[in-house]
Amino acid sequence: MFGFMISIWTLLALAVIGSDAAGEFKILHSPPSLKFLEADQTYESLLKEIFSASLGLSIEEESEWKGLHVIDPFNTPEAVVEVYIDGIASLGIHAGTDMKTYPLIVDEYEPDTFRGVKHRINTRFSNGGNKIVHIKLSDDNALNVFKGVFDGVPSPAYPEQSLVFLKNSVEEDRHFLNELGTLKTFIGKVQSGAIIPDNIIDFYTFRFRNLHALSDLYGPISLQTKEAKKLLGDALRDLCKAFVKAYDRSVLLTAVTTDVAHTRRAARSLGLKGPDDPTPPSGTSKPVWPFPWIQAPLGWEKHPYLYSKADGSPDYDWIQKNEGGELRSGKGEFSNDFTAIFNIFLWMSILLTFSLLAVLYACMDMDPGRDSIIYRMTSHRGMKKDN
Known part of the structure; x- marks a missing residue:
């Protein structure tokens, strides 16, 4: 009886996680040693097994998914590249139509793919030398973190004249374009020869987060969202060409999109030093109180950016300490989940x-x-x- 209850509880928890979530697992390029076949949906928790099998590493979890066939186990790809896009179910036709696409079941809040693959690579190659890169494109310091792989250079601003519906003056648009500019900078470094194959397997993960906030602002089928998806799709094709050339086709490139429930606010670096620096970034529009279940403190418009943490959740300590605002939830029990x-x-x-x-x-x-x-x-x- 107890075991039955645990099983029911596990299923309910997974149902809550994926109740409103959808996603896709898209193969942008695969080497001749791998063949991706027609198959049913796969789970997000199994992506690390797919990447491990592609690289010739041991897998830890058996699966009945039949989408991957390793044709030549002695000539597996030298690198795997994953572009993880938060907040949308699919890029649609903007990512291309001549590639394998599998529906993705989102069965975990935060993907464990990078940590799992990194652990297996480090276990097999104890001497190191592998390029294991996890780049959060929304991080202002993303270009300086991996100086051993990519030289640190400032992130260029995306040219305004090439945009039709997106505007740098809008906060959500600006954060998306900054991420896109960072990704294009990495693409440029790969094209310029920053990566040299060394017959040791590598793993790259690029995480794109701010398309979700932009889609929430304008709507998933708006002209602004369609333009953003098109720009990102073009960047993915450039990324694919750059890595295919760098590794002489011995690389697996994938794109993962998931529509797991996130906070409405864009993930970004606020650039504030703390309570002593309440000045919001320049060029922002009139602030709107982002937490409708909490009573807005008096005078919060003077420094609205101090009321939320980096992940977009309310900073209850700051609200209670500095403005004396009364929380409708009593003691701030409610969260974005x-x-x-x-x-x-x-x-x-x-x-x-x-x-x-x-x-x-x-x-x-x-x-x-x-x-x-x-x-x-x-x-x-x-x-x-x-x-």
């Missing part, structure tokens, strides 16, 4: 209620004389009397 938390408690309560009813029904239908050995051993009717 309150919908998932509500579903977890709801279904857990229903499950426990029915379990309790089942136990009560079983007790009511019990025959003490037949079902209880204690009753039999202590009942005077079942004992012989001494004459």
